Amino acid sequence: MSVIAVSGVDGALRRRIVDALETVVDRVVAFNPSNENERAEFLTVETVVHLAFVEDLNQKAFHAVLEQPSGNLKKVVLVSSAMVYGAWPNNAIPLSEDAPVRPNPETSFAVHQADAERKLMEWSDESASREIAILRPAAVASSIATGLVGEALLAAAPIRTGRDDPPVQFLHLDDLATAVGLVVVKNLCGVFNVAPDGWLSSRELRELLGARPKVRIPVPLPGRLDRYISRRVAHNAPSGLLPYTRYSWVVANDRLKAHGWIPKYGNDQVFVTADAGMPWDSMNAKQRQLVSLGVGLTSVFGAIISFVLWAKRARRR
Numbered sequence: 001m002s003v004i005a006v007s008g009v010d011g012a013l014r015r016r017i018v019d020a021l022e023t024v025v026d027r028v029v030a031f032n033p034s035n036e037n038e039r040a041e042f043l044t045v046e047t048v049v050h051l052a053f054v055e056d057l058n059q060k061a062f063h064a065v066l067e068q069p070s071g072n073l074k075k076v077v078l079v080s081s082a083m084v085y086g087a088w089p090n091n092a093i094p095l096s097e098d099a100p101v102r103p104n105p106e107t108s109f110a111v112h113q114a115d116a117e118r119k120l121m122e123w124s125d126e127s128a129s130r131e132i133a134i135l136r137p138a139a140v141a142s143s144i145a146t147g148l149v150g151e152a153l154l155a156a157a158p159i160r161t162g163r164d165d166p167p168v169q170f171l172h173l174d175d176l177a178t179a180v181g182l183v184v185v186k187n188l189c190g191v192f193n194v195a196p197d198g199w200l201s202s203r204e205l206r207e208l209l210g211a212r213p214k215v216r217i218p219v220p221l222p223g224r225l226d227r228y229i230s231r232r233v234a235h236n237a238p239s240g241l242l243p244y245t246r247y248s249w250v251v252a253n254d255r256l257k258a259h260g261w262i263p264k265y266g267n268d269q270v271f272v273t274a275d276a277g278m279p280w281d282s283m284n285a286k287q288r289q290l291v292s293l294g295v296g297l298t299s300v301f302g303a304i305i306s307f308v309l310w311a312k313r314a315r316r317r
Contacts, residue, residue: 002025002026002027002046002047003025003026003027003028003029003044003045003046003047003072004021004025004027004028004029004045004046004047004048004049004184005028005029005030005031005042005045005047005048005049006018006021006028006029006030006031006048006049006050006051007030007031007032007033007048007049007050007051007061007062007065008049008050008051008061008062008079009051012142012173013051013079013140013147013173013176013177014051016173016174016176016177017049017051017079017176017177017180017181019177020177020178020180020181021049021180021181021184023181024181024184024185025184025185029041029042029045031045031048031065032061033061033064033065033068034061034064039068042068042073043069043072044072045072045073046072046073046074046075047073047074047075047076047077047184048065048073048075048076048077049076049077049079049180049184050062050065050076050077050078050079050116051079059112059115059116062116062119063119066119066120066123074129074130074131075130075131075132075133075187075189076120076123076124076130076131076132076133077132077133077134077135077180077183077184078116078117078120078132078133078134078135079135079137079176079180080113080114080116080117080134080135080136080137081109081110081113081136081137081149082095082136082137082138082169082193082194082195082249082251083103083107083109083110083113083149083244083249084101084103084110084113084114084117084136085099085100085101085102085103085136085249085251086101086102086103086104086110086243086249087104087166087243087244087246087247087248087249088102088104088243088247089247091247091248091249093167093248093250094195094199094250094251094252095193095249095250095251095252096193096251096252096254096255097136097190097191097192097193097252097255101114101117104240104243104244106239106240106242106243107238107239107240107241107243107244108238108239108240109148109149109238109240110244117134120132120134131187131189132189133183133188133189133190133191133192134190134191134192135176135179135180135183135192135194136191136192136193136194136251137171137176137179137193137194137195138169138170138171138193138194138195138196138250138251139153139154139168139169139170139171140170140171140172140173140176141154141170141171141172141173141270141271141273141274142172142173142174142270142273142274143273143274147173148237148238149238149241150170150171150274151237152229152237152238152241153168153170153241153244153245154170154271154274154275155228155229155232155237156225156228156229156241156245157205157209157271157275158209159225159228159245165202166202166245166246166247166248166249166250167199167200167201167202167248167250168199168200168205168250168267169195169196169199169200169250169251169267170196170200170267170270170271170274171194171195171196171263171265171270172196172263172264172265172269172270174264174265175194175196175263175264175265176194178261178264179192179194179256179261182256182259182260182261186259186260188259190255191255192255192256193251193252193253193255193256194253194256194261195250195251195252195253195263196253196263196265196266196267196270197253197263197266198266198267199250199267200267200268200271204268205271208268208271208272208275225241225242225245226239226240226241226242229241
C-alpha cells in the first residue's frame with residue numbers, strides 16, 4: 001500500500017493537493033510532528049509532501065518532519081517557491097531550474113523557502129536511499145483561494161515604481177495540485193519549476209487592469225508597498241516584496257512538461273478569475289471622474305497644509 005503524508009501550512013492549497021493525491025495513491029494522511037497519533041501513523045509513510053511556509057514556526061515544523069524516525073520513508077517532496085531565484089535586474093527571462101538560488105535578503109518568505117531547500121538537500125545527503133523533489137511554483141492563485149504571495153502580487157498589480165515594469169506569472173491552484181500528483185506518481189526527483197506557459201507582459205497586464213488607476217510608489221520607500229498590500233488584502237502580507245514588483249522572476253516549465261504535466265490555465269485566465277479588483281472597477285465613467293477630482297483636490301490641500309506647517313516651524317526657528 002502506498003501511503004503519503006502531507007504536512008505544512010493548512011488551507012485551500014493543502015486540501016487541493018490532498019484531493020489530487022487521493023486519486024492516484026492508496027492513502028493520504030495528515031502529519032503534524034506535535035500530534036502523538038499522527039506521529040505513530042507516520043511510521044507507515046513512504047513519501048512526505050511538505051507545503052511552503054512563511055513564519056519561523058513553520059520552519060521549525062519542517063525540520064521536525066525531517067527529524068522524525070520512519071522506517072518506510074523514502075522520499076520528501078517540498079513545495080517551495082520560484083521566489084528563491086530572487087528578483088534581480090540581471091535575471092534571465094525565463095529562469096530555468098539551473099539558475100542559482102539567490103533570494104532577495106529583505107524578502108523573508110523567499111529566504112525561508114531557500115533555507116528549507118538547503119535543509120532538505122542536507123537531509124538527502126545523509127543517506128543514499130533518500131530521495132527528494134523540490135517544486136518551485138510561480139505565484140499561486142484561483143477564484144476561490146489564493147496563496148499569500150499570489151494574493152499580495154494581485155494586490156500589487158496596479159503599482160508602478162518608476163520605469164520598472166516586469167513580466168509576471170500566476171499559477172492556478174489546481175495546476176499546482178496536479179504537478180504535485182505527477183511528481184509523486186512518477187516518482188520524479190530533482191528540482192521542477194511550476195508555471196503556466198509563458199507570462200504576462202507589462203502591456204498585457206495593463207490591458208487586464210483596464211481603467212483601474214495606477215498607484216505610484218517611490219522606490220526608496222519599500223515599506224509603503226508592504227503597507228499598501230496589507231491594506232488591500234486586509235491582513236499582514238509577506239514583507240519585502242518590492243524587488244518582486246520591479247524585476248522579472250518568471251520561470252520556464254519545460255522540465256516538468258517533459259514528464260507529461262500540462263497546465264490547464266493560462267496566466268491571463270488565472271489573473272482574471274483570481275483578481276478581486278479595486279472599487280474603481282465597478283464605477284462608471286462619471287464616478288471615476290469624481291473620484292479622480294476628489295483625490296486630486298485632496299492632494300493639493302494636503303500639499304498646502306504641509307507647506308503652511310513647514311512655514312510656521314521655520315518662523316519659530
